Amino acid sequence: MQALIGLIRTLRPKQWTKNGVIFAGLVFDGQLLVLDSLARVTVSFVLLSLIASTIYIINDLVDIESDRQHPKKKYRPLASGQLPIPLAIAAAIVIPTISIIIAAAYSPNFAVVLIAYLVLHILYSLALKNVVILDIMAITAGFVLRVAAGVVVVKVANFSPWLYACSALLALFLAIGKRRQELILLAENAENVRTTYKDYNLPLLDELLRVTTTSTFITYLLYTIEAPTIKVADTNVALITVPFVLYALFRYLYLIHVENEGSAPDEVLLTDRPLQIAIALWGLSFIMILYLPNVIA
Numbered sequence: 538m539q540a541l542i543g544l545i546r547t548l549r550p551k552q553w554t555k556n557g558v559i560f561a562g563l564v565f566d567g568q569l570l571v572l573d574s575l576a577r578v579t580v581s582f583v584l585l586s587l588i589a590s591t592i593y594i595i596n597d598l599v600d601i602e603s604d605r606q607h608p609k610k611k612y613r614p615l616a617s618g619q620l621p622i623p624l625a626i627a628a629a630i631v632i633p634t635i636s637i638i639i640a641a642a643y644s645p646n647f648a649v650v651l652i653a654y655l656v657l658h659i660l661y662s663l664a665l666k667n668v669v670i671l672d673i674m675a676i677t678a679g680f681v682l683r684v685a686a687g688v689v690v691v692k693v694a695n696f697s698p699w700l701y702a703c704s705a706l707l708a709l710f711l712a713i714g715k716r717r718q719e720l721i722l723l724a725e726n727a728e729n730v731r732t733t734y735k736d737y738n739l740p741l742l743d744e745l746l747r748v749t750t751t752s753t754f755i756t757y758l759l760y761t762i763e764a765p766t767i768k769v770a771d772t773n774v775a776l777i778t779v780p781f782v783l784y785a786l787f788r789y790l791y792l793i794h795v796e797n798e799g800s801a802p803d804e805v806l807l808t809d810r811p812l813q814i815a816i817a818l819w820g821l822s823f824i825m826i827l828y829l830p831n832v833i834a
Contacts, residue, residue, distance in 0.1 A: 539619055540619070540621055540624055542614075542619070543615075543619035543620030544620055544624060544625070544628055546613070546619075546620075547590075547593060547597055547613065547615060547620055548593060549590060549593050550586075551807070552589070552590075553582075553586040553589070553590075554806070554807075555589070555683070556582055556586045556589055556683055557582070558683045558684050559578060559684070559686050560578055560582070560687055561684050561687055561700055562578075562684065562687040562691065562693050562696050562700075563575065563691055564823075564824070564827075565700055565827070566691070566694060566696050567827055567828070568693075569827075571691075574691040574692075577643070577644070577691055578690055578691060580643075581640070581644070581647055581686060581687065581690045582687075584636045584639060584640050584647075584651065585651065585654070585686050587632050587633070587636045588632075588633055588636055588654060588655055589654075589658075590632065591628075591632050591633045591636075591655065592655070592658040592659070592662065594625050594628055595629050595658075595659060595662050596661075597613055597614075597615040597616070597625070598615060598622070598625055598626070598629070599663065600662075601615050601622075603729065603730050603731070604730075606726065606729050607723070607730050608722070608723075610730075633651075633655055636651065637651050637655075643690075644689060644690045646689040646690075647686060647689050647690045650682055650685055650689055651686070654679060654682045654686070657682065658675075658679060661675045661676070661679075666733065667731075667732045667733055668733065669736035673709060673713055673716065674709070676708060676709075676712040677705050677708045677709045677712060679708070680704050680705065680707075681701055681704060681708070684700065684701060685701075697760060697763065697764035699756065699759055699760035699763055699764055703756050703757050703760055706749055706752050706753040707753050709749050709753075710746065710750060710786070713742055713745045713746050713749060714746065714789065714793060716742055717739065717742040717743070717793065718793060718798070720734055720737055720738075720739065721739070721797075750786055753786065754782065754783060754786060757779070757782050758779055761778060761779060774826055775823065775826055777822060778819050778822050778823050778826070781815050781816070781818050782819060784815045785812060785819070788809070788811055788815060789805065789812065792809060792812075
């Protein structure tokens, strides 16, 4: 029973929130109310999450020794011994195999995206995470594949390439923020936990944050003006969502620079109420812009 609990913990179901971006193509193409499309993307979300959980297992297997030196990660099931290594290896083989077979049954293109996502993150676990700059770029590519996964399972008519750019830059922003907070948390032990920390320092990471913050905001601004879905709606009212995005970016920067919030970005999202409210208002306002005119009509 303890081993099963350890396996579930290693799958990190709380992290599945990251995979919610798979719904981006559905939502921003105006198909949220199309039940068949919604069902296909929902099933795809589950399969993508299982693949992502497999990556966590593989990553924990590779990092088992360094995790034992980390102040928080040493309590992970594999590092602490709660999850036996043979069980973890078996799960890392069985889960993705079944997930890809199911995906191929209803969308071969989606299965290809899942395989690409799996290969990318295996390469990340084995090599790319140890290469400065490429480590955060690999994480960014993973988020782009998450968005692409939701696009290929439905017939998207008005999906904007700007949304890929927004997703990539936001992922890069969060990845840099996570590196920065870990570097502070681990202090002199940082290089023992992750070899790339010998190549990172706070001035570099802060400069990268400044660049990605600006790029993310400008790209989103262009999306609200140029996206095909917005043009179909025949309005520029999507610009009213810009302040929510700007506030969310600024709020996160405030948390890490002023409040010295040391948690990972996804953990901050689950705990910081103002940030949650800003994101909720952004999502609600955008959905109203895209769908309310059709409902009224």
